[in-house]
Amino acid sequence: MQTLLVTGASGFLGWNLCQVAAPDWKVYGTYLSRNISIPGITLLKVDLRDFQALKDLFHTVQPNAVIHLAAQANINRCQDEPKASHLLNVTVACNVVGLCADPGIPCVFTSTDQVFDGLNPPYRETDPPSPINRYGEQKAIAEAAILNRYPRAAICRMPLMFGAAPPGTNSFLQPFIQTLREERELKLFVDEIRTPISSTTAARGLLLALEKVQGLIHLGGKERISRYDFGRLMIDVLNLPATGLRAAYQRDVKLSAPRPPNVSLDSSNAFALGFDPPSIREELEQLKDRLRD
Known part of the structure; x- marks a missing residue:
């Protein structure tokens, strides 16, 4: 069984992803402040902002694949705390992907529908980013840097998500x-x-992207x-x-x-690959x- 590293495993999407991936992967997940238990998952406390700690994590886990979820996803907090959120959403993301690029480890980075201004929907992968808030701006910056550093990485733009959540966190x-x-x-x-989807559907989409996608892909729902x-x-x-x-x-x-x-999001490219949201x-x-x- 191959090893999957999931950053941000104690968050809403990470908690769901770990459970969906567990039957097929040996899953290691990272957390920082919220230590939770996920059956069958090895959780490690790591401050991803510390580059040496991040390198040590890769050395310890020796992942065959990485899905990077850890981020500051609170849109208002990104707006109010641009320096701290940029560190998480851009610098850390680029560091994680850089550590995947050198040995050629398959990697997924989660972006957002907030990279668009909302004036010309539905949005395809070929539409240029046009963010109007700092969260979208930071994710767009990270996208461009990741594509430049590691074109084989999958960049998944995620929609609004909902579902069951771990203790101490929620979806909307x-x-x-x-x-x-x-x-x-x-x-x-x-x-x-x-174009909302559940966190379970999102997790399946991310695992599909890990297997089949290089570059940008939209993982929105059909409605x-x-x-x-x-x-x-x-x-x-x-x-x-x-x-x-x-x-x-x-x-x-x-x-x-x-x-x-x-x-x-126009997610027809993902649908063609087998992504099939209910x-x-x-x-x-x-x-x-x-x-x-």
Whole structure:
């Protein structure tokens, strides 16, 4: 069994990816501040910002493949803390990929739909990045540097993701569910359009990209949907109270970082390779039991 190194294993996507990969790989995952247990996974505490510690990690694990997830993905925090987030989202990413490039280790880097300005959807891999917030800008910078350093790396632009989450973290889904259950007000944008997938589907897409992709690939879902309409669907499938749901517009909510209106991803290239996301309704149905508590 070959060895897979997953950075950011204690995060939402990393926790799900490790579980999906475990049957076929010997998985090592890194964490920094949140030590969790994942059955069958070896977790190592590593500060990836320390280049020597990063090199020691590669020497210890001797990975056959790497999926780099560790990042500062909070859009507002990236906007407010540009230096610290640049270190994680650009410098660390380039260091990880550089350590893969020299020995030719297959590598996946996760980027984001936020590299686009949202004015000309749906976006294909050939469309030039046009970010309007620092998070998207940092990911676009990392993409370009990685393609230059290691063209064989797979760069997966990820959409909005939802699903079950490890202790101490959430997807956007859990706070939405809690708010609706308590019948408090939940304002969701009608003018922010995405192509969401579950974290399990995302994990399968990343493993597919590891095997079949070099360069850019989009791993979005098959449906374009607003956050508000996602909320309505969530209420229907999960039998939640609808009393608190309110439609809102981006212009009405003050946020640190601007949000692009429509970053729908055209993922037809991934679909042609076998990436086959279920419908959002099907994904939510499959998550019902895991989201009940």
